[in-house]
Amino acid sequence: MTTFEHALLGVNGVLACGLHRRFGWKLVALGGVAAIMPDWDGLPMLIDMARFEAGHRVWGHNVLACFLLGGLLGSIDYWFDLSGHLAQRLVAMGPLQELAKHVDLRTHFSQRTWMVWMLVATLAALTQIPADIVVSGGKGLTDWALKPLWPFSAREFVYAMVPWGNVGVTVIFAIAMLLQIKLPDKTQQIAASALFLVALYIVLWATTFNSGHRSATQFSQRNNSPQRPRLIMLNSTPLY
Numbered sequence: 001m002t003t004f005e006h007a008l009l010g011v012n013g014v015l016a017c018g019l020h021r022r023f024g025w026k027l028v029a030l031g032g033v034a035a036i037m038p039d040w041d042g043l044p045m046l047i048d049m050a051r052f053e054a055g056h057r058v059w060g061h062n063v064l065a066c067f068l069l070g071g072l073l074g075s076i077d078y079w080f081d082l083s084g085h086l087a088q089r090l091v092a093m094g095p096l097q098e099l100a101k102h103v104d105l106r107t108h109f110s111q112r113t114w115m116v117w118m119l120v121a122t123l124a125a126l127t128q129i130p131a132d133i134v135v136s137g138g139k140g141l142t143d144w145a146l147k148p149l150w151p152f153s154a155r156e157f158v159y160a161m162v163p164w165g166n167v168g169v170t171v172i173f174a175i176a177m178l179l180q181i182k183l184p185d186k187t188q189q190i191a192a193s194a195l196f197l198v199a200l201y202i203v204l205w206a207t208t209f210n211s212g213h214r215s216a217t218q219f220s221q222r223n224n225s226p227q228r229p230r231l232i233m234l235n236s237t238p239l240y
């Protein structure tokens with residue numbers, strides 16, 4: 001999935017659960033940020049491509065890393081009120097000044113709310129794994145398997161149903177966002193509907209187009225029926 005889609009998956013997950021009503025916009029923001037954070041393992045691209053190919057979808061896209069990330073991010077954001085401080089700086093700028101009344105710094109802290117912060121950050125980070133397993137590959141791209149059990153196991157998982165960069169999921173989330181701005185009272189229902197439609201879209205795309213974007217090499221080796229997507233689990237050699 002693209003960064004935009006990951007972020008809105010996290011945001012709509014929090015909204016669909018109705019947590020914004022109890023915990024406010026800061027938890028929604030945390031859900032969005034945590035949902036994109038596992039892609040930190042793509043940063044080695046800035047140094048050299050070999051390291052990027054070895055680490056992307058591995059170092060950050062595994063259960064252990066997501067738990068560590070969720071615990072760390074949730075704790076730092078909660079106890080240091082990162083989103084509150086950042087929002088305060090943003091609203092100090094001219095065009096956003098009218099939002100200042102909605103921004104307040106956290107003055108009351110509780111262990112239970114801290115747990116909620118860590119739990120939401122962890123779950124949001126974990127959404128990267130199934131999302132990237134089903135949205136993968138595409139024109140000129142091979143399916144890029146994940147190793148969710150790394151470093152304990154190098155077993156790879158990929159089930160490419162929609163090609164990476166396909167605009168369908170983005171369009172659904174973008175329409176949902178516009179509706180949520182227009183109809184703030186229906187935010188939760190719109191978020192839940194958007195998540196349902198995204199899941200439906202992915203299934204419909206896969207069944208309609210039969211994952212025709214897949215690379216021939218992967219299919220010829222792993223699948224007897226090249227017309228249907230299937231879960232690929234293999235102990236393959238690392239990517240170079």
Ligand SMILES: [Zn+2]
Pocket residue numbers: 001038039057061128132
């Ligand atoms: Zn990812």
